[in-house]
Amino acid sequence: MLDSVNFNNCLPDISLPDPLMSWTQLLGNQDYYVFACLHILAFDRGWTSFLPEQWSKRHVWQWLQFCCDQYKLDASCIPFSRFDINGMQLCSMSRQEFVIAAGVYGDYLHRILQNLRIYGEWFLLSPDESKQDFKQYSQHSCLLSSMCMSTDCHIPPVTHRTSLQSTHLWEFVRDLLLSPEENSGILEWEDRDNGIFRVVKSEALAKVWGQRKKNDRMTYEKLSRALRYYYKTGILERVDRRLVYKFGKNTHGWRKQQL
DNA sequence: TACACTTTTCCTGGTT
DNA sequence: CAACCAGGAAAAGTGT
Structure with a gap:
């Protein structure tokens, strides 16, 4: 990354x-x-x-x-x-x-x-x-x-x-999903068509986000709190599974095809 | 400077 | 018990 x-x-x-x-x-x-x-x-x-x-x-x-x-x-x-x-x-x-x-x-x-x-x-x-x-x-x-x-x-x-x-967290996550060579298995798609993805390495995700924000105190606990705020704004939607999230209607740029 | 917005930090309590 | 989830509250950071 x-x-x-x-x-x-x-x-x-x-x-x-x-x-x-x-x-x-x-x-x-x-x-x-x-x-x-x-x-x-x-x-x-x-x-x-x-x-x-x-x-x-x-x-x-x-x-x-x-x-x-x-x-x-x-x-x-x-x-x-x-x-x-x-x-x-x-x-x-x-x-x-x-x-x-x-x-x-x-x-x-x-x-x-x-x-x-x-x-x-x-x-x-x-x-x-x-x-x-x-x-x-x-x-x-x-x-x-x-x-x-x-x-x-x-x-x-x-x-x-x-x-x-000031790249937003959700954009950072999306870009990581779209960049396999930078992703290093941190995130993976579960259902690409529906924007559902899984955090495979939660600590690593927090680390790379912390690096991006120049904050070595970042943890997955804090990062996930920021992700949960996205539920309010339609950036993410809840998926009732651990470490699984779904892009909401107010996101863009992650679909394979936009027709 | 005020304000809006996003993210961070900390927390309590619940679930897997 | 560890790891994770939910979400309140407040503060910090940033842009307008």
Whole structure:
């Protein structure tokens, strides 16, 4: 498991860049340059270590997952099965093909990918300044293409956190489930289709969560208390079995296929 | 600074 | 008895 370095603490006090901002605009701001240099050193998600053309299928999914999380896209609008392709195939897709594959988010994802290919990962940090852009994209796409793949597809909320350090516990758990090589048998799916999973190594889970939060006093007792709070908010649902949890309706990004 | 929200910490009591 | 679950209460941490 990669430890998320709290690099934000040593970064200049600036707003994060718009992922769709041009490179010349970005480099025109020296703070952003410093920010990007620090970020590239501290931020490694696997897929970021490769050029998009070199991505495996898994990297493509990781990237989509990242976009869902970072830009608060509704994953139910993105049929991941249509992205069961490697990076070379992804990069060969036209904007129109993105719209067909990803519906309401296709145009947006296509532009993010193009910026990523041209300028690198530094564009992928925050949607804050692109909220309005995205809202316009979404509405435009909905009107023009009616390609939304889900009946509950919606414009993403505009209030959210952006810091990597503030990754929520449930997202951390989900990402661990989706990353077998980082999971080390800590968690395993019991019923993937219904979002049911089991904590296999409770102490190890507490340890990696503690590492993420830089808290060596974390225990499974405390972590499980945080998980139980999720029952109130629909993030998790109760499963009456020890160490078994189920993702609730207010989660996203864990399904194999979003149709 | 106030506030909202999430997570942590501690706790009592119950269950497996 | 250990490990886990349920959930109250309060505090801490973080972002707006």
